[in-house]
Every structure is written in structure tokens, then in C-alpha cells.
Amino acid sequence: MDDEPIELIIDGIQVSAVHDATILEVAKQYGIYIPTLCDLEGLTSFSGCRLCLVEIRGSPKLYPACTTPVTSGMEIITNSEKLKEYRKICLSLLLSERTHVCSVCIANNNCELQDLSNKLGVDHVSFERNWTKHTIDSGHDFLVIDRNRCILCTRCIRVCQEIEGAHTLDLKNRGKDSQITIDFDALWGDSCSCTACRKCAKVCPTGAIYIEDELISKTKDKNVVSFLLKRRMYK
Amino acid sequence: MIKLTFKKKSESFLSSQSMVYAPLKKPKVLISMGLKNDKRLLKLERFLKKMEYKGSALLEILHKTQEIYGYLNEDVLKYVSEAIELPLSHVYGVATFYSYFKLKQSGEHVITACMGTACYVKGVEKIISAIEKRFCVKRGGSTADGKLSLFITRCIGACAIGPTILIDDNVVGNATKDIVLERIASTLESEKIYTCRYSKNS
Amino acid sequence: MRVKKFILADIQKIAETEVDFQRAYKYRINVCCSSGCIPLGALNLLKTFEKLIKEQDVAEECLVARTGCVGTCSAGPVVVVESGGYIYQNVTPEKAKKIVIDHIVLGLPVKSLLYESKVFLKKQHRLVLRNAGKIDPYRIEDYIATGGYSALVKCLTRKSPQEVIDEIRISGLRGRGGAGFPTARKWSFVARDHRSPKYIIANLDEGDPGVFANRTLAEADPHALIEGLLIAGYAIGAEKAFIYTRAEYPLAIDILEKAIKKSEELNILGKNVLGTTLNFDVELRLGAGAFVAGEETAIIASVEGRRAMPRPRPPYPATSGLWGKPTVIQNVETLANIPLIIQNGGTWFSKIGTPKCTGTKCFSLTGKINNPGLIEVPMGIPLREVIFDIGRGIPDNRKLKAALIGGPSGGCLPDILLDSSIDYESLETVGAIMGSGGIVVIDDQSCIIDTAKFFIDFCVSESCGKCTPCRVGLLKIKEILEKIIQGNGRIEDVELLSKLSTFISETSLCGLGQTAPNPVLTTLRYFKKEYLEHLYENFCTANKCFKKKEILRIG
Numbered sequence: 001m002d003d004e005p006i007e008l009i010i011d012g013i014q015v016s017a018v019h020d021a022t023i024l025e026v027a028k029q030y031g032i033y034i035p036t037l038c039d040l041e042g043l044t045s046f047s048g049c050r051l052c053l054v055e056i057r058g059s060p061k062l063y064p065a066c067t068t069p070v071t072s073g074m075e076i077i078t079n080s081e082k083l084k085e086y087r088k089i090c091l092s093l094l095l096s097e098r099t100h101v102c103s104v105c106i107a108n109n110n111c112e113l114q115d116l117s118n119k120l121g122v123d124h125v126s127f128e129r130n131w132t133k134h135t136i137d138s139g140h141d142f143l144v145i146d147r148n149r150c151i152l153c154t155r156c157i158r159v160c161q162e163i164e165g166a167h168t169l170d171l172k173n174r175g176k177d178s179q180i181t182i183d184f185d186a187l188w189g190d191s192c193s194c195t196a197c198r199k200c201a202k203v204c205p206t207g208a209i210y211i212e213d214e215l216i217s218k219t220k221d222k223n224v225v226s227f228l229l230k231r232r233m234y235k
Numbered sequence: 236m237i238k239l240t241f242k243k244k245s246e247s248f249l250s251s252q253s254m255v256y257a258p259l260k261k262p263k264v265l266i267s268m269g270l271k272n273d274k275r276l277l278k279l280e281r282f283l284k285k286m287e288y289k290g291s292a293l294l295e296i297l298h299k300t301q302e303i304y305g306y307l308n309e310d311v312l313k314y315v316s317e318a319i320e321l322p323l324s325h326v327y328g329v330a331t332f333y334s335y336f337k338l339k340q341s342g343e344h345v346i347t348a349c350m351g352t353a354c355y356v357k358g359v360e361k362i363i364s365a366i367e368k369r370f371c372v373k374r375g376g377s378t379a380d381g382k383l384s385l386f387i388t389r390c391i392g393a394c395a396i397g398p399t400i401l402i403d404d405n406v407v408g409n410a411t412k413d414i415v416l417e418r419i420a421s422t423l424e425s426e427k428i429y430t431c432r433y434s435k436n437s
Numbered sequence: 438m439r440v441k442k443f444i445l446a447d448i449q450k451i452a453e454t455e456v457d458f459q460r461a462y463k464y465r466i467n468v469c470c471s472s473g474c475i476p477l478g479a480l481n482l483l484k485t486f487e488k489l490i491k492e493q494d495v496a497e498e499c500l501v502a503r504t505g506c507v508g509t510c511s512a513g514p515v516v517v518v519e520s521g522g523y524i525y526q527n528v529t530p531e532k533a534k535k536i537v538i539d540h541i542v543l544g545l546p547v548k549s550l551l552y553e554s555k556v557f558l559k560k561q562h563r564l565v566l567r568n569a570g571k572i573d574p575y576r577i578e579d580y581i582a583t584g585g586y587s588a589l590v591k592c593l594t595r596k597s598p599q600e601v602i603d604e605i606r607i608s609g610l611r612g613r614g615g616a617g618f619p620t621a622r623k624w625s626f627v628a629r630d631h632r633s634p635k636y637i638i639a640n641l642d643e644g645d646p647g648v649f650a651n652r653t654l655a656e657a658d659p660h661a662l663i664e665g666l667l668i669a670g671y672a673i674g675a676e677k678a679f680i681y682t683r684a685e686y687p688l689a690i691d692i693l694e695k696a697i698k699k700s701e702e703l704n705i706l707g708k709n710v711l712g713t714t715l716n717f718d719v720e721l722r723l724g725a726g727a728f729v730a731g732e733e734t735a736i737i738a739s740v741e742g743r744r745a746m747p748r749p750r751p752p753y754p755a756t757s758g759l760w761g762k763p764t765v766i767q768n769v770e771t772l773a774n775i776p777l778i779i780q781n782g783g784t785w786f787s788k789i790g791t792p793k794c795t796g797t798k799c800f801s802l803t804g805k806i807n808n809p810g811l812i813e814v815p816m817g818i819p820l821r822e823v824i825f826d827i828g829r830g831i832p833d834n835r836k837l838k839a840a841l842i843g844g845p846s847g848g849c850l851p852d853i854l855l856d857s858s859i860d861y862e863s864l865e866t867v868g869a870i871m872g873s874g875g876i877v878v879i880d881d882q883s884c885i886i887d888t889a890k891f892f893i894d895f896c897v898s899e900s901c902g903k904c905t906p907c908r909v910g911l912l913k914i915k916e917i918l919e920k921i922i923q924g925n926g927r928i929e930d931v932e933l934l935s936k937l938s939t940f941i942s943e944t945s946l947c948g949l950g951q952t953a954p955n956p957v958l959t960t961l962r963y964f965k966k967e968y969l970e971h972l973y974e975n976f977c978t979a980n981k982c983f984k985k986k987e988i989l990r991i992g
Binding site: 045046047048049050053061062064067068069086089090093094096097126127128152171173174175176177178 | 727744748749751897898899900901902903904905906908909910912913916933936937940943944945946
Binding site: 290291292293294295297298325328329332333334335336350351352353354355356357388389390391393394395396397399405406407408 | 472473475476477510511513644645646647648649684685722723724725726727728739740741742743744745760801803804805809810811841844845875877878879883888891892895899901
């Protein structure tokens with residue numbers, strides 16, 4: 001029974017999926033675009049950015065595509081006017097949360113936040129922007145973290161914990177004061193657990209974590225996680 | 236404006252080498268720090284044993300640490316993290332998430348003002364600002380000499396007798412500005428020192 | 438020497454001995470020693486009474502007991518003299534002497550010190566709080582004497598787990614934590630699951646400012662909670678329960694700890710409960726000041742020792758909860774109802790309240806009200822009766838501006854809506870929620886925008902920071918409200934506020950974010966005039982806002 005494929009409809013297209021697949025996975029398979037920011041293939045889902053919310057016909061609620069499993073007969077709408085509007089608000093909120101100025105950002109033209117804003121048509125931010133003064137830690141030999149550009153997607157934390165296994169990074173504080181911490185609030189250079197594997201810089205969607213003196217286009221590599229996971233299976 | 240921290244190695248007692256490669260069985264860190272004979276540490280160690288060094292008991296352990304030390308001492312937390320084999324960042328993340336845990340030593344006397352809805356409606360804000368002005372202390376902070384700390388808490392559950400202020404462990408119910416200021420002043424022996432220079436208007 | 442293991446029949450014996458013991462006394466003085474009365478000197482009073490009855494030589498006919506909350510917190514310290522239920526208010530050691538001499542020795546109640554309790558008690562229906570203020574929470578015998586643990590015995594001897602669930606289903610009991618999910622349905626999900634172990638978490642993390650119903654319950658009647666847990670454990674097949682309570686409740690923690698210990702001694706908890714095959718353990722877990730930890734998935738994270746951040750559902754805790762195991766998370770008030778339902782039957786319970794929302798609900802009544810305290814009313818009672826009859830209205834004959842129901846994420850209801858009845862559905866239609874049961878009354882001295890800002894402020898500082906709408910969106914709402922209060926608001930801000938609020942409530946991950954904009958949404962709905970007055974005329978009816986501007990002008 002569990003092996004039978006599930007039939008469902010996404011944006012009017014009849015699709016079939018395996019059990020336990022999430023809406024996002026199925027949509028990706030069929031080339032249906034759902035914007036995401038915190039999700040990264042191979043890492044556990046975080047469901048924090050709320051960009052991948054979709055509507056399911058018959059339910060007044062919105063569902064995150066990255067964690068909601070598909071069920072048979074589901075009718076999913078990924079691009080209603082309401083969703084488009086909400087995604088724009090969501091991106092504006094992210095842009096106004098911290099100091100995001102593309103022209104002076106190292107990740108300019110290589111930034112997922114910027115790309116998404118262009119793609120979804122966020123042409124201005126209607127909220128008052130916060131010009132944060134969080135610390136920049138360039139104490140490491142080559143890794144730099146600029147917390148002013150962080151959107152708290154926690155990709156770096158998950159990659160450090162799940163793929164590298166060092167668990168150097170984690171969240172500290174809560175709510176609006178949330179930050180990425182390195183060990184016990186140490187400087188990166190003093191970190192006793194960091195293996196300098198650079199994976200955090202590779203998966204960072206913005207210019208928050210980058211490698212000094214290296215072209216950002218060379219650093220960024222979203223596929224590193226799935227690549228490594230595939231390698232591991234070859235044991 | 237933005238603080239830039241350049242390559243500066245601070246004096247960390249945990250050398251990076253020992254942390255990464257040494258097998259993390261029994262914490263040895265603090266022995267070198269002269270804390271070996273610290274009675275409080277022994278007490279904590281006994282509690283850790285009782286908790287079977289389980290990571291899932293982290294909250295209980297943090298509670299106990301705060302009970303023993305009065306606040307969450309950085310070195311002790313590092314000790315704990317090594318003992319129960321949890322990453323430092325995780326322990327730090329948990330300790331900073333919950334507002335009950337204090338990472339800084341608080342003053343000799345602690346004033347806790349209840350900011351629950353009932354107390355707010357009944358005007359606790361005025362009392363808090365009066366305390367701030369009179370004793371030169373910011374909410375969440377301590378006076379310069381560390382005699383007095385002022386904290387805000389979300390509801391201590393004594394709403395019917397609000398506004399409520401805790402002076403150390405004594406609850407002042409149905410508090411007014413004058414009563415509270417007087418009680419604090421009498422708690423601190425030499426009151427004059429703490430009176431702000433520019434509080435004439437109050 | 439081995440301690441005697443208690444078996445089922447012993448409960449009956451304990452009850453009989455205790456009843457005989459209590460019958461020997463003609464009077465019983467109950468001194469309320471809850472968190473509300475202790476700051477006003479209740480513990481001292483307890484000692485005074487004990488001394489006085491010895492002095493007056495009435496120790497043989499009068500019993501002095503320490504009890505939980507009587508409910509009339511504004512009149513503290515409160516003393517109740519049984520039999521007859523004479524409530525004495527604002528008792529001081531001097532008054533205590535008068536009470537002992539007049540009432541106990543001479544048998545004449547002191548009328549001048551009595552609390553006017555007729556309306557206060559008449560409108561109430563005390564089920565969960567049946568023992569509050571009547572029994573000593575530190576003595577398990579006292580609870581057993583009132584029929585405690587007989588429901589457990591009934592379950593263990595005469596009912597199968599399925600029958601217990603059926604009984605709960607007939608009663609129509611719904612979760613008292615706020616969302617109102619049917620308890621029986623939740624249980625049967627977990628009961629059907631054949632994996633083990635299974636867990637139960639009793640949620641005693643009421644972080645809402647202005648709410649103290651659950652704390653009072655635990656302080657007054659801890660064994661009802663334990664019995665509820667035991668029955669739930671029997672019904673769903675769990676062997677371990679956690680009581681997750683706030684660290685800010687030292688008295689409740691102490692009482693619960695002792696109650697658990699005592700139950701273990703009597704073999705009510707532990708291996709082979711009362712000589713049967715049921716094994717059940719209860720462990721107390723302390724929160725550490727995070728409001729969001731009251732959320733189902735966050736409480737799991739917290740019990741596991743992690744940051745209390747919610748995760749998306751599904752999977753629901755019923756399938757993947759604590760350590761991935763099936764878990765039932767239940768509010769303590771729900772649990773305290775369960776022994777009663779088993780004792781009296783589900784049909785009896787379903788007749789209380791409204792057909793859709795059965796039973797009663799505890800509310801902590803606070804704010805600008807004459808008679809604040811802890812009350813328990815049947816579902817469906819109009820809000821007006823609660824505020825003006827039980828709460829005796831607003832002090833100084835001021836006008837009621839709004840009633841906040843459901844804590845910080847509830848709604849501000851204006852005077853005209855006070856006739857709406859208290860049940861899950863009606864409250865939702867007017868934009869409020871049941872929440873964990875707090876009613877805070879605001880009079881016309883408060884500015885509604887300032888009040889909304891206070892709640893948003895609370896949610897901003899309590900947001901876990903996981904999802905964007907709650908973390909950033911609420912902060913933006915707070916900034917806009919601040920701007921309006923300072924007199925720098927723009928006309929389009931009203932539009933922006935309502936857009937942002939709807940966005941947050943629809944897109945947030947957990948209940949905290951989804952309900953956090955409620956105060957703004959309801960104030961925009963019912964008090965839009967005040968917003969416009971602030972924006973167009975720089976006028977605040979309560980004369981609270983724009984202060985900073987004035988100072989600037991003078992300076």
C-alpha cells in the first residue's frame with residue numbers, strides 16, 4: 001500500500017509522487033517553481049523563512065511546502081495573488097530587518113535574497129529599515145561572518161551540525177536578538193571546534209559568511225551538501 | 236559604527252588542540268584553573284552524576300548551576316558542556332534562549348519588577364522608571380558598584396495584588412512608588428550614594 | 438524493614454480513617470496560603486491561628502489547615518472557617534484573635550469581617566477548583582478523603598482503557614490550553630499507536646502575563662493533576678509523564694514535588710501502581726522563562742533540553758513527539774477535569790456548559806476591577822456577568838473601555854461585545870481566543886494603542902525568532918505603533934498595520950505568531966476611531982500619548 005504512488009494536483013498539473021515526499025520535492029521534480037530561502041537539499045527542513053507557503057484547496061491555512069508531506073487527492077496552488085503578495089511582504093521584512101545594501105555587499109549578484117527579490121518583484125521596501133550595528137568577525141584566517149547581512153536561515157548551522165558534524169555554529173538569544181554564535185560566543189579565530197571546512201560559506205544565501213580574498217562566485221556552492229551526501233553512499 | 240574585530244587571539248583556557256582531538260571523557264579543564272577544590276563545583280558534579288550526564292537534562296543542569304553560582308558562569312558552562320558532551324554552541328544557545336538564565340553576575344540586591352498585563356495596567360511602569368531614576372540603574376542592568384540590579388519579569392502570578400515588585404525574595408504587593416523606593420532604600424544601607432546627581436526633578 | 442505496598446483497597450481505608458479523623462473536629466480553619474496571599478502575610482497568620490487555638494484551649498475541636506487559593510485574591514489574606522464556609526477577608530493577627538474567640542469558642546461568626554461572597558460564588562461552578570481552598574495540598578490524605586483517587590481505582594478495577602476514552606468522548610471535554618481540541622480524539626490517536634514508550638506532558642507553562650489559573654490549580658490541588666495523569670496514562674498506555682512548569686512558580690514546584698514524592702511512597706506512582714500491572718512515573722520539569730514553550734512542539738524541545746523553538750506540524754506530537762515517540766500534551770486544567778468525569782460519568786459532564794463546549798473554565802480576573810481573583814465559570818456565560826457580577830465592576834465608577842480575553846495574543850473587546858458568551862467559537866468570531874484563561878479589564882484611563890503596543894512588545898520579546906513573519910513582522914508592528922504613540926504616525930500606517938497583521942497571523946509557524954497580532958487586529962476593528970484620532974488630531978482620549986513631543990516643545 002505504501003509503495004503505491006500518490007496522485008495529486010499542483011497548479012492544475014496532475015502529478016504523482018512517492019510516499020513521505022514533501023510538496024516542495026514533488027514540485028521540483030515537475031519543474032514547478034516554489035521560492036525558498038532556508039531550505040537546502042540534503043539538510044533537514046527548518047521552515048523558518050515562510051517563502052515556500054502554498055495553499056491547499058479546501059483549507060483556509062497556508063502550508064510550508066518544505067515540510068508538508070503530500071497526500072493523495074491534494075490540490076495545491078503555489079502562485080495565487082495572495083501568495084505572491086505575502087512573499088513580497090516576507091522578502092521586504094527580511095530586507096528591512098538588517099543592513100542589506102546590495103551595492104556594497106560582497107555577495108552582490110551572487111545573493112539568493114537579491115535574486116529572489118528581483119524575481120518576485122520586490123522593487124521597494126515599505127517598512128522602515130533597521131540599520132543594524134552587529135559585529136563583524138574577521139578573526140579567522142579566512143572565514144568572515146558579517147551578522148548584519150544574516151537572515152537567520154540557519155543553513156550554516158545545519159550544515160555544520162549535520163554534514164560536517166562539528167556543531168561550531170548555533171543560534172544564540174531569541175526573537176529579534178537572535179544571532180549566529182560561534183562556540184561559546186567566541187571569536188571565530190578562537191574557536192576550538194571549527195574545522196575550517198568552508199561549508200558554511202558555501203551554503204550561505206547572502207553575504208553573511210564569506211571567504212576573505214576569494215571571489216564570492218567561486219565560494220558559493222549550494223550543491224555541496226547533496227554532492228557530499230551522494231559520496232557518502234559509496235562506502 | 237561597526238565594530239571590526241581583527242585577528243586577535245584571546246586567552247582561551249581551552250586550547251583548540253585539546254578540544255578537537257582529545258577524547259572528551261572526563262572534564263579536565265577546570266582542574267588546571269584552580270577550581271579543583273571548589274565546593275560548588277563538587278556540588279554540581281554530584282548533580283551531573285545524578286542526571287547521568289544526559290544531554291536531555293541540560294535545562295535542569297543549567298537551573299542547578301544558576302542555583303549554585305547565582306548566575307551561569309562561563310567557565311562552568313564550558314565544564315558542563317564537556318561533561319555532558321554537548322557542543323559549546325548548543326549550551327550557549329540554550330542558556331541565552333531562556334530569559335530565566337542569567338549570564339552575568341547580578342548585584343547584591345535584586346529588584347524584580349513584574350511586567351504582567353495586570354501590573355502594567357495598574358501602572359508598574361511609573362514605579363520602574365522611578366527606581367531607574369532614583370538609583371541610577373537601567374532595567375536589566377546593575378548599578379556601577381554592583382549593589383543593586385533591576386530586572387523585569389513577565390508575570391509572577393500575583394496579579395490580583397498588582398502592581399508587584401520583588402525586593403530580593405520579598406514580594407511587595409499593591410506597590411506604590413513611595414513604598415517601593417523606601418523599601419529599596421532601607422534595603423541598601425547607605426542610601427545617599429545611590430541617589431542620582433540629576434534626579435532633582437523627580 | 439520493607440515498606441508496606443499499598444493496594445487498591447487501601448485507598449478506601451485511608452479515606453475512611455481521614456474522614457473519621459476530620460469528623461472529630463467541630464471547626465476547621467482554612468488559611469489560604471497561595472502565592473497571592475503569602476506576600477500579604479498568610480504564613481504568619483497560619484502560625485498565629487495555631488498558637489491561638491492552643492491558647493484558647495480549643496485545639497481538640499478545631500483544626501487549622503493550610504490550603505490553596507480560595508479565589509478571592511483581592512481580599513487577602515483570606516481565612517475560611519468550616520463548616521458553613523465563612524470567608525473572612527483581610528485577616529490580620531488581631532482579627533484572627535477575634536475570629537477564634539467569637540467564632541470558635543463562642544460559636545458566633547464575626548459578621549463585620551466576613552467577605553460578601555454570595556454573588557461571587559453563586560455565578561461560579563467550581564469543578565476543577567472543587568478542592569481549592571478546602572484541602573491541604575501537602576496532605577494526600579486530605580485529597581483522598583474528598584473522594585480523590587477513587588476515579589483511578591474505578592478505572593483500574595472496572596474500566597478498560599477504551600472505556601475510559603469513550604467516557605471522555607461522551608463528556609465532550611476539550612483541551613483547556615487554548616485551541617480547544619477534543620481530548621478524547623487526541624487520546625485515541627495515541628492509544629491506537631502500538632509503539633512504546635509513550636509519553637504525556639502536562640503543560641503548566643502559562644507564560645501569559647495576567648494569568649495564574651493553572652498555577653493556582655497546581656498549588657491548591659496537586660493530586661487531582663496527578664490522578665488525571667494516571668488515568669490518561671492508563672487510557673493511552675503511557676508509563677511516563679512530565680509536568681512542565683514555570684521556574685517562576687517556586688511554591689507550585691515545591692507542592693508538586695512533595696505530592697509526587699508522597700504518591701510514590703503510597704505506591705500510587707511507580708511500578709505496579711496500587712498492586713496492579715500499571716507502571717507510571719511522573720517527573721517535574723522546569724521551564725526557564727520562555728512563553729513560546731507553551732506551544733506543543735516547543736514544549737517537547739524544551740523537555741528534551743533544547744531551545745524551545747516550535748517546528749511545523751505534521752508530524753503531530755501524537756505520532757512523533759518527545760524523542761520521536763507518541764506523546765499527549767495536555768493542559769493541567771484538562772487533566773484536573775478527568776477524575777471528575779470518570780467519577781460522575783461523561784453524560785453528567787456534558788450537561789454543564791454549552792452543548793458544543795462542555796464543562797467549565799477557570800479564569801483569572803485582573804486589571805481595573807473591584808474584585809480580582811480566580812474564578813471558574815460554566816462555558817457559555819456572558820462576559821458581562823463575569824466582569825460586573827462576579828468581578829463587581831470597575832473601581833471608582835469609571836467606564837469600562839475594553840476587556841482583554843486570552844492573554845497577550847487575545848483580543849480587546851469593547852463594551853458592546855461583552856454580551857458574547859464565553860466559549861471557543863463565539864470568542865473566535867469576535868476576534869479573541871480562549872487562550873489559557875485570562876481576563877484583564879481596562880478602564881478609560883488607558884490608551885488602547887498603548888495597550889496594543891504592550892502586548893506586541895510582549896510577543897516581540899517572547900518570539901523565538903525562527904520564522905520571519907513573527908520575528909521581523911511583529912517588530913515592524915511595534916515600531917509603527919510607537920510612531921503613532923509619539924505622534925509621528927502617517928495616515929497610511931493604519932492600512933499597513935492591518936495588512937501586516939493579517940500577513941503575520943496567516944503565515945507564522947506556530948500559535949504564538951498566528952495569534953500575536955490579535956490585539957492589533959481587534960483594536961483596529963473596534964477602536965479604529967482612536968487610531969484616527971491619534972493620527973489626524975494628535976489626540977489621545979486617555980491623555981497618555983504624545984508626551985515626548987510636549988517635552989520637546991517646552992524644552
